[in-house]
Amino acid sequence: MTVRTLIVDDEPLARERLRTLLAPEADLHPLAECGDGQEALALIARERPALVFLDVEMPELDGFGVLAEASAAAPPVVVFVTAWPQHAVRAFDASAVDYLLKPFTVERFQRTLARVRERLAAPPGDLRQQLQHLLQELRPAVPTAERLVVKSGTQTLLVPVDAIDWVESAGNYVTLHVGREQHLLRETMAELEARLASRRFARVHRSALVNVDRIHSLSPTLSGDHRLVLRDGQELTLSRTYRARLEEVLGHPL
Structure with missing residues (x-):
């Protein structure tokens, strides 16, 4: 099964990195990408992606706003991609499968893909508990700059x-x-x-x-x-x- 994938991030370098990391994954097909929330809404409605890598802070409409306004019919699996660890709490209610904190390693991205594939293959589970574990991973990952x-x-x-x-x-x-x-x-x-x-x-x-x-x-x-x-x-x-x-x-x- 080929998973239709959308990349949404307002930074071109961030989109390019996601695109590069997804290139070797035969089952994940990046069908489109965009840099703001309004365009993301239009692409989700038109392309019906199964998976969305979604930035949080973007021009026009943020990532949570995109999900709030998107159609509830056949909602995609969402991976939030952001520089802000504190947004993970809001991701609970958005039923995100993972929370990818910038800057992330290739190994961390591979763990994200494993969670995505597990989520796509299984019925919905207790995502709140899963994200609570993710928060524990995120907290020590960001050093405080002095x-x-x-x-x-x-x-x-x-x-x-x-x-x-x-x-x-x-x-x-x-x-x-x-x-x-x-x-x-x-x-x-x-x-x-x-x-x-x-x-x-x-x-x-x-x-x-x-x-x-x-x-x-x-x-x-x-x-x-x-x-x-x-x-x-x-x-x-x-x-x-x-x-x-x-x-x-x-x-x-x-």
Whole structure:
């Protein structure tokens, strides 16, 4: 049996990695991929995939929103793929078969495929208990970053995480804004976001990650986003897509 598979992730490199890992699997056929929630809804309705690798935080509509709005008829098996371990609790109610935490190893991906195949071959079981075991696996997997190692010419700098004001995406690099200094780090935004998941950092835009202790004020805009001002006067946009994550870190609704 060939399993029709959909890949949904807003980062092209993440989609490419999943596609590469699935290539040797003869029974799993990647029929399509996309980078936002609305397009995912349309593809699920049109293609009726049996398996979906689904990112959580995406433009337009997040992964949980996709599942909430998708047709209940013949629902696909879902594997959530995300940089945020805390979303696993919500995955219980979404009946996900697994929760793949970025960055993941090939061995971890193979365990995911084993769970997918078991789920496809068997009637529904107690997925809540299964995901509780997965949470135990996830918790020690993400180290807490205290400082970041940055190359600057012939020097190696140790940048304390708490000294960072905000982080700007630059393709496969990120720019660390530390006071008046800027440091380029060879790491994707998703990878750094995962490393800082347990710190007081929040993704506020596809291209911006902020130390919430540096936020001075927030004000709504006519577009439904928020204007975010840091203590040094730097202005950023809080996208609607990432509002829930900032509210979670702040512990207060906006």
